[in-house]
Amino acid sequence: MxxxxxxxxxxxxxxxxxxxxxxxxxxxxxxxxxxYVRVRTLLRDNEESRLTIKDVAEMLEIDERKITHLVDSGYFKLALHGLRPND
Ligand SMILES: [Zn+2]
Structure with a gap:
């Protein structure tokens, strides 16, 4: 390594x-x-709404960059489609 x-x-x-x-x-x-746990819970509670990274950041009052980091790190693969506004 x-x-x-x-x-x-x-x-x-x-x-x-x-x-x-x-x-x-x-x-x-x-x-x-x-x-990660907070975002996962939020996504689960809002399964129908297609939340973007910005939505998640605002709802949790967390830096948008950190949410993007989690997505880029491979978390939330299943929700990725809904998280990315321009995909
Ligand atoms: Zn650090």
């Missing part, structure tokens, strides 16, 4: 991760996990 320098998807700070790992620093790992 080689290491690479990436930008943390949550806080934007530079961090070193193993190649192929998700781009999140150790400080944000816990926050990412909690955020």
């Amino acid at each position: 080689s290491l690479e320098l990436v930008k943390c998807g949550m806080c934007g700070k530079a961090t070193v991760v193993e190649q192929g790992e998700r781009c999140v620093c150790s400080v944000c790992l816990e926050e990412e996990r909690i955020l």
Whole structure:
């Protein structure tokens, strides 16, 4: 495994991760996990409405960038279609 320098998807700070790992620093790992559960619950409770990343960010009052990070990290594959406004 080689290491690479990436930008943390949550806080934007530079961090070193193993190649192929998700781009999140150790400080944000816990926050990412909690955020994932919150978004997952929100999506489940709003299955019929096609929420975009912006909708989710506004409803949870969370930085839109963090929601995008979760989607880009491969979470919410099933909901991805509804999350991306322009797909
Ligand atoms: Zn971070």
